Amino acid sequence: METRRWTVSEIDEAAQILKEGGLVAFPTETVYGLGANAMISCSVRRVFDVKGRPSDNPLIVHVSSFEQVKDYVTDFHPYAQKLVDMYWPGPLTLVCKVKPDLFAKEVSAGLPTVSFRMPDDEDTLLLLKKAGVPAVGPSANTSGKPSPTTYEHVYHDLHGKIEGILDDGSTKIGVESTVLDISDPEQAPMILRPGAITKEQIKQDLGIEVSYDRHLLKTSEAPKSPGMKYKHYAPDTEVLMVKEQDWPAAITWVKENHLCAGVLAGPAVCDKVRADTAATFSYNGNSVAAATKGLYAGLRALDETQLRLDVILAAAFPEEDLGVAYMNRLKKAASQKYFEG
Template sequence: MEIKETKHWTVDEIGEAAQKLKKGGLVAFPTETVYGLGANAMNSDAVSGVFDVKGRPHDNPLIVHVNSFEQVKDYVVALHPYAQKLADTYWPGPLTLICQTKTDLFAKEVSAGLPSVSFRMPDNEATLMLLKKAGVPAVGPSANTSGKPSPTTYEHVYHDLQGKIDGILDDGATKIGVESTVIDVSDPEQNPMILRPGAITKEQIQQDLGIEVSYDKHLLETSETPKSPGMKYKHYSPDTKVLMVKKQDWPAAVHWVKENNLCAGVLAGPRICDEVRANTAATFSYSDDSMLAATRGLYAGMRALDEGQLSLDVILVAVLPEEGLGLAYMNRLKKAAAQKYFEG
C-alpha cells in the first residue's frame, strides 16, 4: 500500500478537501455521530480503497452521505410513502434510510450486491459544505480500523489511519458518539423497520409517523449479506478484553480485580468511577451520569483506556438500561464485549 502524507484540514480548507474527495481521494470527515471515511461513491477505485485501508469485509455495505433529500430522489426506484416524512423530520441528523435504488449509479462495492443503498444527510455544517463543494455523494463508514471503537475526534482517526488516507477534515469532537439509527424503507409495501439502533429511537419514530415500527433483532447467518453496517460482525472492540458490569455487580468486580492482581480500567459514570478509583488502575468517567453523556463517551473511553500508557488486562464497562438511547449504547457495548458480562 502506498504510504501517503495524511493532511490535517481545518474548516477553512474545505475546498481543498472537497477537490481531493471528488477526484478519488480518501478524506475523513466529521459528523454528529462519529468521523466517517469519505470516498466518491461513484468511483469504484476510491470505494475499494475504503475497504482496503479499514480492512473491512467486502460483504458489509456502505452508507452514502448526501447534502439533501432531493439527491436521494434521483437515485431511488420507488420512494417509500414514509421516506419523505422521515427525511423532513430528522434530516440533517443521525438517521440512515435504506432505499431500493436504480442500477449502475454507484460503485458496485457500495451495496455489496444488494438492490438497496443506505443514505444519510449528516448534521454537520463542515461536512455538508464538503459534500456540496465536491458535488458527489460520498460513502462514509467510520474512519477507523474495522472492528475497533469508532472515532469521535480527529486524533482517533489519525491514530488508526495516518499514512493510509489523504487527509482528515477536523471539526472537533462529535456530539452524539455512536453511529446513526438505520431504518429500512426499501419496500414501499412494508412498514419501516429499524436495523440498527441509534440516537433516534423507535419510540420517537413511531410517535412522529403514527405507525408501528419494528426492530430487526434476528442474528444473521454466515452466508447472509447484511443490509446495514453493524449487523453481522464483531464491532467497536478495543484490543483489551472488555467485560460488561451490571449495577449490582461492581463490588464483586472490584474484589475480583484485587484478588487476581489484574490491571483493570473502568469506564462508567462519575459516581461509579469515584467508588472504584482507589482499587483499579485507570478510570474514564463520562461527563455526567446521563445516558447522553454515556453514549458520547463510550468509544472515546474505550480508546483512551485501550491506547493509554498502561497495559490493561481488562476494561470494565457499566451496563445501562436498554431503553431509548440506552438501546444504542448497549448495542455497541455488547459487540465490544463479545456479549460477555462480569460474572462474580
C-alpha cells in the first residue's frame, strides 16, 4: 500500500477516505493521531492491527464540535459544558457514559463509556467536519513506542500500512491530552491520564476539586483511558532518568564504564556534557514545557541514531503542574528507573 502525504489543499480526498473506512493519520496540538471512522468495526480493528495495540485498551473519539457529543451521551456531568467552554478545542479528553450500540464495539473495549476530544488543529477540525463522522485517533505510531510529533515520525512507523497522513508540521504540546472522567454525574471529576490541562489549572479556572486516579489496574481489568495500563513511550535503548543534582555523577559513571550514552535534556545540561557523551538532543529551552514538547522527538532521535547507544540519560523534572504529565511519560519510557550514583 502506498501511504499518501496530504496537505490541507487535498483534504477532501483524505476526508472521503476517512469516511469510507480508510486509515488517515492526522495532526493535533498534542501528537499525531491514527484516524478511523469510529462507526465501522473493521476500520477500528485495523487501527489495533496496524499499531499492534492491545484490544482491551479503549480509544479516544475525536469530534469537530460538542454538538456531536450530545448525540451520543446519556447523562452529562454538571460541569461538562463548563469544561468544554473552557478547554475545547484543546488537550482535554472527557470520559462520558454513552448510549449503547452507537460506536463500533472495539472503541470502548466493552465499557459503557467513551472518551471524547475536540483537537485544537484547524486542518484536523476541517478534516473531521468534511468527513462528517467521529474518528478514533490513538497516537499514530507502533504501540508502546514514543508517540509521533511530526509527519516524519508517522511515516517512519506506518508507511505502507495506512492510506495517508495529513501533514501540518510539528505538534505544539508534544504529549497526549489530559483525560478527565466525568462519566458519573454524582462523582467529582477525576484525571485518569495527566496532560497539558493540569489539576491546578482546572481548580483555578472552574473552582472545582479534581483528583488523580491512583488505582493500579489488575491484569484482568480494562482501562477506562489510554495510558493507564501498559508500558508506553519506550524506545529500544535503555532510558534512565537523571535528577538535576545527579548529572555530574551520571557523566562520571558513563566515562568510567566506557558507555556509549545519549543525553536528552535542555541546553543548560547538554552544553556541559556534550564532550563526554556520544550524542545529545537538546530541546528548545530549559523549561518543563520545552522538555514536554521535545520528549518524544528526542527519544526517537537518540534511539534511531546509528551510534547504537547503550543508554539514554533523560532529564527529570519536579512532578508539579505540567511536570506531572512529562514525568508520567518519561517514567514509562524509563520503566520507572532513575540513575542512582
